[in-house]
Amino acid sequence: MPNKPTPQSRAKATNSRPASSQTDLELYKGSLLDHARQIAALSEEQLKRKAALAAGEKDFLGLWEVVLAYLTLYGESTLLTSSHTIRSYRTGARQFLEYSAENAWKLLAPRRNDPQLYVNYLLGLGKSINTVEARVAAARMLYKALRWAGVTEADPFADVKVPKERTNPWDKSEPYSDEEVEAMLEFADPQERVLILVLAHGGLRISEALELVWDDLDEGRRRIRVNKGKGRKQRVVSMSRSLLEAIRGYRSSLGLPQGQLFSFRGRSGAVKRMDAIILQSGVRFRGFHAFRKHSGTKLMSQVKDIARVAKHLGHSDTNVTRTYAQLPTDDLREALDNW
Secondary structure (H helix, E strand, O other): OOOOOOOOOOOOOOOOOOOOOOOHHHHHHHHHHHHHHHHHOOOHHHHHHHHHHHHHHOOHHHHHHHHHHHHHHHOOOHHHOOHHHHHHHHHHHHHHHHHHHHOOOOOOOOOOOHHHHHHHHHHHOOOOHHHHHHHHHHHHHHHHHHHHOOOOOOOOOOOOOOOOOOOOHHHHOOOOOHHHHHHHHHOOOHHHHHHHHHHHOOOOOHHHHHOOEHHHEEOOOOEEEEOOOHHHOOEEEEOOHHHHHHHHHHHHHHOOOOOEOOOOOHHHHHHHHHHHHHHHHOOOOOOOHHHHHHHHHHHHHHHOOHHHHHHHHOOOOHHHHOOOOOOOOOOOHHHHOOO
């Protein structure tokens, strides 16, 4: 009898999977809902006892069961919380519990300065502001779950101070250049070429790219339908001609593919694919987001319309787009020649 998928695992997928079968996301949501039902079925006293025991022993797995149920029931996105967000909360909760065990925290009755000391500890380790904010968000979610379980009224992270990010987002991760993208494509197989161009030309996030199925591609109209964008927003993205050619080459190498566009699953699978390409091409790997910035920057240099670039990238706020798409400093040189 096959193992039932858990909230932390996802079913394996292949390109040959029938379109009518359940998707990984559906299985994942089903397991989350089952878990939430199991915890919600406990009486208030049983839930309180479970959470109190786990908190007293700083038992991560026991506490995570409570947190995950609360997140699924009452989190901002409830059942539609992304797997990426859940992984972030899980990592943050685990690291916070490890710190609390090493520093004699009383989880249900923390001292007033303990939370800020934790923030300063993370900063002292050299963690980025974004990472510190994610860890604090996980700790806050843990305490929301504990309050929901009725074992504490404490809200220790309500007033902690995390310094503002001063580094320009552009400077933290500059886009890949045209030359770097071409160098990577030179060593990519048909599937990897599609991945690189979906990111670098289509401007998709890696999470969006990995959720694509063959039915999302409209080769006739050179369009990609993104069904699972950030914030659950849907959008249609235009294909470049080179992306269209790459997709057709990839399709012909598979025969009659169905189901997921890519055979590898998850970010780790994509990273493994990129490792070999990076090694052969000599390009310094700056993450998948640098492909998305490449798309925004290249498009901005051509259309010089931030609203159109924002639409391509799926941004509702053009101020966000400005961190992805910047014109070169000498962009106005020709315009000023005749002044």
